[in-house]
Amino acid sequence: MTSAxxxxxxxxxxxxxxxxxxxxxxxxxVFGVMGLINLAHGSLYMVGAFxxxxxxxxxxxxxxxxxxxxxxxxxxxxxxxxxxxxxLYNRDHLDQVLATFALILIFSEGTRxxxxxxxxxxxxxxxxxxxxxLPGGLQYPLYRFAIIVVGALVAFGLYLLISRTRLGIRIRxxxxxxxxxxxxxxxxxxxxxxxxxxxxxxxxxxxxxxxAIQSVQVGMGEPVLILAFVVxxxxxxxxxxxxxxxAxxxxxxxxxxxxxxxxxxxLFMDNAQATSIGSALASMSIYxxxxxxxVVKPKGLFPANG
Amino acid sequence: xxxTGILKAGLVGxxxxxxxxxxxxxxxxxxxxxxxxxxxxxxxxxxxxxxxAVKQSGNKDLEVVIEDDARKxxxxxxxxxxxxxxxKVDILTGIIWSxxxxxxxxxxxxxxxxxxxxNAGPSQLAGKGCNANYFxxxxxxxxxxxxxxxxxxxxxxxxxxxxxxNYPAGKDSLTGFKRFYKGELAGxxxxxxxxxxxxxEIAQIRASGxxxxxxxxxxxxxxxxxxxxxQSGVFKPVMGPAFSFDQGxxxxxxxxxxxxxxxxxxxxxxxxxxxxxxxESFQAEFGRLPSLYAVQGFDAANLILSAMSKADVNDxxxxxxxxxxxxxxxPRGAFKFNKNNHPIQNIYVREVIKEGxxxxxxxxxxxxxxxxxxxADECKM
Numbered sequence: 001m002t003s004a005x006x007x008x009x010x011x012x013x014x015x016x017x018x019x020x021x022x023x024x025x026x027x028x029x030v031f032g033v034m035g036l037i038n039l040a041h042g043s044l045y046m047v048g049a050f051x052x053x054x055x056x057x058x059x060x061x062x063x064x065x066x067x068x069x070x071x072x073x074x075x076x077x078x079x080x081x082x083x084x085x086x087x088l089y090n091r092d093h094l095d096q097v098l099a100t101f102a103l104i105l106i107f108s109e110g111t112r113x114x115x116x117x118x119x120x121x122x123x124x125x126x127x128x129x130x131x132x133x134l135p136g137g138l139q140y141p142l143y144r145f146a147i148i149v150v151g152a153l154v155a156f157g158l159y160l161l162i163s164r165t166r167l168g169i170r171i172r173x174x175x176x177x178x179x180x181x182x183x184x185x186x187x188x189x190x191x192x193x194x195x196x197x198x199x200x201x202x203x204x205x206x207x208x209x210x211x212a213i214q215s216v217q218v219g220m221g222e223p224v225l226i227l228a229f230v231v232x233x234x235x236x237x238x239x240x241x242x243x244x245x246x247a248x249x250x251x252x253x254x255x256x257x258x259x260x261x262x263x264x265x266x267l268f269m270d271n272a273q274a275t276s277i278g279s280a281l282a283s284m285s286i287y288x289x290x291x292x293x294x295v296v297k298p299k300g301l302f303p304a305n306g
Numbered sequence: 307x308x309x310t311g312i313l314k315a316g317l318v319g320x321x322x323x324x325x326x327x328x329x330x331x332x333x334x335x336x337x338x339x340x341x342x343x344x345x346x347x348x349x350x351x352x353x354x355x356x357x358x359a360v361k362q363s364g365n366k367d368l369e370v371v372i373e374d375d376a377r378k379x380x381x382x383x384x385x386x387x388x389x390x391x392x393x394k395v396d397i398l399t400g401i402i403w404s405x406x407x408x409x410x411x412x413x414x415x416x417x418x419x420x421x422x423x424x425n426a427g428p429s430q431l432a433g434k435g436c437n438a439n440y441f442x443x444x445x446x447x448x449x450x451x452x453x454x455x456x457x458x459x460x461x462x463x464x465x466x467x468x469x470x471x472n473y474p475a476g477k478d479s480l481t482g483f484k485r486f487y488k489g490e491l492a493g494x495x496x497x498x499x500x501x502x503x504x505x506x507e508i509a510q511i512r513a514s515g516x517x518x519x520x521x522x523x524x525x526x527x528x529x530x531x532x533x534x535x536x537q538s539g540v541f542k543p544v545m546g547p548a549f550s551f552d553q554g555x556x557x558x559x560x561x562x563x564x565x566x567x568x569x570x571x572x573x574x575x576x577x578x579x580x581x582x583x584x585x586e587s588f589q590a591e592f593g594r595l596p597s598l599y600a601v602q603g604f605d606a607a608n609l610i611l612s613a614m615s616k617a618d619v620n621d622x623x624x625x626x627x628x629x630x631x632x633x634x635x636x637p638r639g640a641f642k643f644n645k646n647n648h649p650i651q652n653i654y655v656r657e658v659i660k661e662g663x664x665x666x667x668x669x670x671x672x673x674x675x676x677x678x679x680x681x682a683d684e685c686k687m
Contacts, residue, residue: 012505117346131539215526
């Protein structure tokens with residue numbers, strides 16, 4: 001095992017974490033501000049990926065596809081907020097889970113109806129294709145590197161948005177006391193729609209970026225959604241900072257677990273058994289991490305409301 | 307989410323009876339397959355292949371009832387019960403996934419109904435669990451992986467890195483590969499089922515010094531792996547069973563899959579009688595190229611049709627014997643049933659190519675001739 005391999009795996013974990021952050025940021029914002037559990041967040045991720053693939057294959061430009069994915073998922077988010085989600089804010093979480101689960105089914109079958117049952121083609125743009133050489137003779141896919149950069153920029157942008165702008169002040173105020181900011185004359189309905197569309201756009205962006213190196217197909221959002229929930233539980237529900245830390249933590253633990261656990265068991269077991277036990281344990285690693293975090297800090301690492 | 311497509315052909319057959327024309331007993335087939343959700347492409351192909359054969363035969367005595375299992379075992383069991391008990395089907399078919407097949411087939415055949423599998427071939431039903439009423443028109447699950455193992459040995463690979471998802475079919479896959487692969491393993495990795503990010507595994511492949519890679523990653527997992535592998539700069543040859551490189555998903559992988567060797571019991575350019583006609587008629591009917599799933603659906607329907615022309619479905623003994631003869635012209639060439647009712651057939655190696663704007667496969671070589679599965683001897687039948 002060389003140090004180059006370990007550094008490559010750390011970068012992989014970081015890239016995975018950054019992608020999870022894009023998903024978790026929207027989820028945690030929506031939960032923090034509106035108190036809503038949105039299971040359909042994964043569907044918005046799928047909408048972003050399909051919009052990107054469709055526009056990219058029509059125009060031949062990946063970048064137009066990314067713009068389209070932002071627009072389509074934000075529009076889908078706003079539409080869903082106005083028609084369905086808005087009626088759920090005052091209901092209990094079980095109603096929200098049921099209604100947004102129904103949205104998953106509607107989005108999935110709707111997408112299948114529009115695009116057919118076969119996965120769509122979306123490839124990385126030529127200028128980001130292939131590997132780059134990093135110091136130490138390490139080869140790393142340029143596109144994954146670009147995802148890390150985009151994720152870092154988005155995290156920084158969100159930080160500026162929330163700490164430096166009027167919208168950010170309102171979002172923070174909404175997190176701490178919903179009734180009060182409504183009483184202060186802020187159009188809370190509009191604020192909710194904007195926050196929801198923002199979260200949707202981030203999910204759509206994640207879908208488009210990841211769609212280029214994964215499979216653009218119906219149902220692609222749900223596995224990511226589960227991980228995003230793990231991330232916000234670890235990070236503290238409602239906290240953007242928590243989402244970032246949680247996402248990177250989950251990304252690195254998952255990647256290193258998949259890579260190191262089977263090798264660890266090989267030290268004192270035969271190969272086949274070690275592989276099978278190691279990979280079984282690796283798929284549990286992030287849930288074990290979540291359990292440990294919750295034992296030490298029951299509200300997550302950075303609880304939003306104290 | 308349920309869709310029921312009923313061929314009203316039975317009615318026409320009935321009226322022919324009334325008109326005094328001698329006609330065979332009508333046969334009712336229940337098709338349970340995956341038509342919604344992520345794996346729908348496979349079920350759609352099986353259904354379309356099956357219905358193409360029914361249409362070509364012009365046989366009005368065959369009625370087909372189709373329902374969607376949404377890839378859920380519990381739903382498949384429920385539909386099977388309904389089809390057997392209230393719709394009184396004679397034959398069930400259609401299931402794609404091995405876990406659904408294991409939930410439905412044993413109880414179906416124990417109720418005296420026939421089951422013709424157009425895809426899933428779990429090892430449990432090929433060996434000790436074989437049944438006279440269960441016929442597999444596709445393959446036993448290990449077959450294609452065994453073909454690839456034989457190819458890797460023939461191609462002289464010395465250090466192959468092998469990888470599959472951590473579930474029963476994934477373990478069968480690597481076992482099947484190793485059964486025919488004589489070189490050393492550079493690594494053996496089980497990934498999480500449904501995993502879509504393979505960065506960690508690709509880094510291991512790079513570090514292992516492998517001279518080739520064998521992956522069994524069906525559907526979206528394979529698409530994700532091939533795209534990421536192409537970006538990684540690890541240029542070792544990739545091989546796998548046809549499931550990751552079939553017509554339905556090749557367009558989504560695109561350039562990244564060109565040159566990949568994969569094993570299959572059928573290819574669109576296979577030079578056997580009837581194959582060209584099958585490909586052309588499928589394309590004319592549905593506007594796309596058929597996949598191996600379409601071939602399996604097509605053959606499953608033709609098996610039923612051939613048995614219908616020889617025996618009455620209510621005479622189980624005679625119908626079973628007629629099915630076993632496998633008197634069909636399969637687009638994959640020579641096809642016959644082994645003693646465990648699983649196919650004995652050739653396994654080929656195909657190469658992914660670009661043909662015009664379409665990504666498809668061409669035949670490279672023959673991997674295993676008249677290949678039978680490893681479990682037939684355990685079958686007491």
